[in-house]
Amino acid sequence: MIDTFRRSMLDQQRAIAPGPRTPPWRLLLPNNNSPLDFLLTNQRTYGDVVRFEFFGNVVHLLVHPDAIKYVLQDNNRNYPKSETYNQMKSLLGNGLVTSEGNFWLKQRRLAQPAFHRQRIASFGTSMTDATERMLTQWQPIAERGESFDLSAEMMSLTMQIIAKTMFSADLSQESAAIGRDVSAAFTTWNALTEARIKLPEWLPTPNRHRFNTAMATLDKLMYRFINERRVSGDDPGDLLSMLMNARDEETGEGMSDQQLRDEVLTIFLAGHETTSNALTWTFYALSQHPEVERRLRVELAEVLGGRTPTMADLPNLKYTLMVLEESMRLYPPVWSIERRNLEDDRVGGYYIPAGSYIVLSQHVTHRHPAFWENPDVFDPERFTPERAATRPRFAYFPFGGGPRQCIGNNFALMEAQLILATVLQHYRLSLVPGHPVVPEPMITLGQRHGMYMTLAAV
Numbered sequence: 039m040i041d042t043f044r045r046s047m048l049d050q051q052r053a054i055a056p057g058p059r060t061p062p063w064r065l066l067l068p069n070n071n072s073p074l075d076f077l078l079t080n081q082r083t084y085g086d087v088v089r090f091e092f093f094g095n096v097v098h099l100l101v102h103p104d105a106i107k108y109v110l111q112d113n114n115r116n117y118p119k120s121e122t123y124n125q126m127k128s129l130l131g132n133g134l135v136t137s138e139g140n141f142w143l144k145q146r147r148l149a150q151p152a153f154h155r156q157r158i159a160s161f162g163t164s165m166t167d168a169t170e171r172m173l174t175q176w177q178p179i180a181e182r183g184e185s186f187d188l189s190a191e192m193m194s195l196t197m198q199i200i201a202k203t204m205f206s207a208d209l210s211q212e213s214a215a216i217g218r219d220v221s222a223a224f225t226t227w228n229a230l231t232e233a234r235i236k237l238p239e240w241l242p243t244p245n246r247h248r249f250n251t252a253m254a255t256l257d258k259l260m261y262r263f264i265n266e267r268r269v270s271g272d273d274p275g276d277l278l279s280m281l282m283n284a285r286d287e288e289t290g291e292g293m294s295d296q297q298l299r300d301e302v303l304t305i306f307l308a309g310h311e312t313t314s315n316a317l318t319w320t321f322y323a324l325s326q327h328p329e330v331e332r333r334l335r336v337e338l339a340e341v342l343g344g345r346t347p348t349m350a351d352l353p354n355l356k357y358t359l360m361v362l363e364e365s366m367r368l369y370p371p372v373w374s375i376e377r378r379n380l381e382d383d384r385v386g387g388y389y390i391p392a393g394s395y396i397v398l399s400q401h402v403t404h405r406h407p408a409f410w411e412n413p414d415v416f417d418p419e420r421f422t423p424e425r426a427a428t429r430p431r432f433a434y435f436p437f438g439g440g441p442r443q444c445i446g447n448n449f450a451l452m453e454a455q456l457i458l459a460t461v462l463q464h465y466r467l468s469l470v471p472g473h474p475v476v477p478e479p480m481i482t483l484g485q486r487h488g489m490y491m492t493l494a495a496v
């Protein structure tokens with residue numbers, strides 16, 4: 039009794055955030071999307087700072103835009119990625135997404151020029167060319183009235199685009215097969231990291247075997263990009279050249295093969311999975327909201343009149359962008375970001391002890407009723423410049439924020455706008471009746487059963 043009293047006094051002094059008392063066991067059930075429901079339900083029950091414990095770890099879910107700004111931007115030095123992202127290293131190595139500190143900063147500065155607006159503007163034609171090649175392959179499917187998995191098509195398309203623009207590599211003949219390896223790597227990585235009982239890496243479980251096989255194929259591909267460039271001696275000025283030409287200021291040495299592989303694989307994976315999911319969810323949302331699709335088609339007809347879009351058209355495709363933004367609000371390709379604080383802190387009036395796992399979830403903040411009216415409704419009008427200006431910047435953060443903000447955000451938006459505009463001018467996509475659409479929250483927000491669609495020429 040006295041203990042409980044003392045603890046509650048201490049809790050008041052330290053203002054321990056509210057949260058569920060029992061561990062979230064149901065998150066351990068295989069094949070469920072309950073991380074999404076779990077986070078949302080707890081925010082609705084306990085408020086904008088929720089504390090829970092998970093296998094001895096203290097976790098804080100921070101939901102308010104001010105807290106997100108604080109963690110990602112204002113006090114980012116106290117909230118590094120390290121440790122939290124260590125598990126991801128088996129997938130991405132020590133590249134831009136997972137590295138930290140001065141090493142990360144050096145690599146980020148090195149890669150940044152490849153993403154400057156002017157530079158990515160030159161990628162427009164590669165993006166629309168690849169899309170048009172895909173549309174040619176869709177023709178017989180449309181004529182036969184067959185259904186197909188749109189998510190696999192979008193993966194394949196965005197993969198070809200990232201390979202072409204960043205590494206000058208042509209994957210048009212192999213992207214479907216590589217897509218299967220990427221998908222196997224992600225799924226098995228997820229299963230291995232989520233397993234509560236961690237088996238040693240050398241134990242040849244079926245999942246470990248599938249993971250190792252998929253990673254070996256991806257490794258081979260990355261080293262192929264690197265070796266082909268070495269042999270040809272070409273310098274097309276792409277990201278691969280920038281990375282390969284970089285020399286350390288002090289030692290004059292170039293990047294090791296391992297480091298090159300890590301950076302190249304990071305861009306390859308981070309640069310296509312996310313955009314692919316954004317597009318798949320957008321086509322799904324359009325198939326469910328004919329009035330939005332109609333309006334979008336009016337814009338496409340007015341601005342393009344059937345012509346292939348170019349970079350110069352993008353500023354005029356305003357509604358197209360609003361549709362994409364709204365789709366990434368409801369279906370954020372990256373649905374949560376994690377950090378761990380180095381020192382004790384106070385956020386939103388609550389004590390956050392050093393070493394807490396910090397969860398910032400786009401899925402939750404993008405549905406916060408204080409910032410989004412009728413948050414579950416798909417409504418691109420939320421993204422008119424006037425309405426967007428009334429919201430705090432971090433009420434919407436599909437690309438994160440602060441120094442670790444997505445390096446590819448402009449690239450992704452431009453690519454998604456061009457692909458959406460090109461595809462819709464040829465086809466209307468309809469969800470196969472009865473197809474179960476179930477979000478699959480892995481590193482990115484995928485679809486558990488794919489996204490089966492049929493096509494009608496327009």
Ligand code: HEM
Binds near residue numbers: 310312435443445449
């Ligand atoms: C719709 C598409 C995309 C979404 C939603 C997205 C989302 C994000 C988010 C939320 C982060 C921050 C993660 C964190 O702070 O923990 C991030 C980082 C990153 N993204 Fe993206 N991304 C997208 C497309 C791309 C593309 C196209 C590329 C490359 C061409 C890319 C490369 C990266 C890299 C390298 C990082 C790490 C940056 C750093 O820490 O310096 N992303 N992305």
